[in-house]
Amino acid sequence: MESRLFKLTRPEVEEYLKENDTILLPLGSTEQHGKHMAVDTDAFTAQEISLRVAQKTGVLVAPLISYGYSPHHMNFAGSVTLSFRTLVNVLKEVCGSLIHHGFKKIVIMNAHGGNTNSIRLALKEIEMETGVRVYSVMVYPSKTGFGAEGTKVLTQEGGGHACESETSVGLELGHRILMDKAEKWKPEYSSISDSDRGKVNAAYMFDEYTSIGNLGDPTIATKEKGKVLVESVVNDLAEFIEDLKKR
Numbered sequence: 001m002e003s004r005l006f007k008l009t010r011p012e013v014e015e016y017l018k019e020n021d022t023i024l025l026p027l028g029s030t031e032q033h034g035k036h037m038a039v040d041t042d043a044f045t046a047q048e049i050s051l052r053v054a055q056k057t058g059v060l061v062a063p064l065i066s067y068g069y070s071p072h073h074m075n076f077a078g079s080v081t082l083s084f085r086t087l088v089n090v091l092k093e094v095c096g097s098l099i100h101h102g103f104k105k106i107v108i109m110n111a112h113g114g115n116t117n118s119i120r121l122a123l124k125e126i127e128m129e130t131g132v133r134v135y136s137v138m139v140y141p142s143k144t145g146f147g148a149e150g151t152k153v154l155t156q157e158g159g160g161h162a163c164e165s166e167t168s169v170g171l172e173l174g175h176r177i178l179m180d181k182a183e184k185w186k187p188e189y190s191s192i193s194d195s196d197r198g199k200v201n202a203a204y205m206f207d208e209y210t211s212i213g214n215l216g217d218p219t220i221a222t223k224e225k226g227k228v229l230v231e232s233v234v235n236d237l238a239e240f241i242e243d244l245k246k247r
């Protein structure tokens with residue numbers, strides 16, 4: 001079955017809507033991912049995980065939103081950011097269009113932590129303005145989220161960006177990764193004082209944590225770990241979608 005909305009004709013979309021009202025909306029970012037991963041890492045992951053979940057559940061996938069909220073990466077070349085309000089509006093207008101046509105169960109498949117606050121505001125405003133509840137999930141496996149079981153293969157300390165986890169997922173998904181350029185991050189906080197670290201919020205830039213652009217240890221990433229991580233998160237997400245379809 002073709003699960004990409006944008007590859008269907010209008011009558012095919014009408015046919016789908018007679019029986020279904022669920023659609024996945026992949027949301028990524030365009031931002032640097034260290035020396036070994038491409039700037040479209042989050043966009044690529046959002047798209048690929050969404051397609052795998054769609055294949056398991058028979059739902060459609062809307063066109064990928066490949067720009068996100070990434071001002072903290074702007075000291076690194078290749079990063080592109082939307083403003084906070086622009087991202088909120090993009091999400092509201094895309095979801096609003098889908099709702100207009102009868103998609104009542106929309107799930108934002110997010111691959112970038114920096115998008116979280118924009119998504120939250122968009123979800124709140126969409127629900128207040130249309131009465132439709134839109135959902136958002138993280139497509140990367142995490143210890144406290146979907147794919148938690150899979151994260152048991154990880155052994156790095158720290159992480160969270162172009163790290164053992166994200167790199168392994170990318171290897172499994174067939175992303176462009178230069179493993180010989182991967183570097184282990186040694187904690188460095190160029191302008192954050194020891195006493196403030198972890199306790200004080202400020203508009204810190206990403207290069208204040210890492211001059212190489214990644215966190216964690218991507219040098220120990222493997223395709224095998226990626227397979228475990230991806231299968232785990234895809235299975236959990238598919239379970240959520242099946243449950244949502246019945247509501």
Ligand SMILES: [Zn+2]
Nearest residue numbers: 041042162166
């Ligand atoms: Zn990422």
